Amino acid sequence: MASIGIFDSGYGGLTVFKSIAARMPEYNYIYLGDNARAPYGNRSFETVYEYTLECVEWLFAAGCELVILACNTASAKALRTIQQHDLPRLGAEKRVLGVIRPTAEVVGQYSRSKHIGILGTMGTVQSESYLIEIKNFAPDMEVQQHACPLWVPLVEANAYQTEAAQLIIRSDVSQLLEQDEQIDAILLACTHYPILTPILQQFVPDSVSIISQGELVADSLADYLQRHPEMETRMDKNGAELFFTTGDAGDFEAHASLFFGKEIKARTCNVVKK
Secondary structure, eight states, rough: OBBEEEEESTTTHHHHHHHHHHHHHHHOOEEEEOOGGGGOSSOHHHHHHHHHHHHHHHHTTEEEEEEEOOOOOHHHHHHHHHIIIIIHOTTOOOOOEEEEEHHHHGGGOOSSSSSSEEEEOOOHHTTTTHHHHHHHTTTTTEEEEEEOOTHHHHTTTTTTTTTTHHHHHHHHHHHTTTTOOOOOOOEEEEEOOOOOOOHHHSSSSSTEEEEEEEEHHHHHHHHHHHHOHHHHTOOOOOEEEEEEEOOOOHHHHHHHHHHHSSSEHHHHHHHHHH
């Protein structure tokens, strides 16, 4: 039997994992954070692809047949190549899914004005993946983007509540909203960003909703498993949760509760093949 693998470059994917586990607690899960090489946001397409593929192969070897890239940068820069180029070699029965497409499918439902703003890493914004995917599902939607390269380091350093950090966050939000005064929904296109929601609400008008991805991805995964019984029946259902990091396990455990909502035990692993 197989587990569901959940991958992120660091801690942020735990916000998605939290929603998935709440939605479907019966399944077995293995989480892998590539903390030793995080953040991914400013890395090249080639590097993100290389790192992501190594982590996906590790999760497959650990017993996962379905892997969720709970990382927008990895979904933008590596997912399609892995699906098209590597899965035929790794196993036709295995699957790798991302977070961009399931988000783009429904994000238009959150805007009355049909004007949406996106806050993401430099890599996600430069890839224009959201612009392309949202246009496929909601061609009448106006979408503006803004990159926030300092947000992930601030979150991972637990420095986002400082006065200097809040000035940075406020500036980024203002730059997005200034692009289009009709924006009435902001998508947090990085799994680290939901941690900042209480701060963002101070800088966003009440008329503008803030959209996190966790529940959207969880609903999409539940729908996927319902539509693919050949995959669903292979999944183990003991409610087990295992956590791995390429970085320091103690450091990972110290940060995890902020993202996952409870304390966890983690183990360090090496994803690079010798």
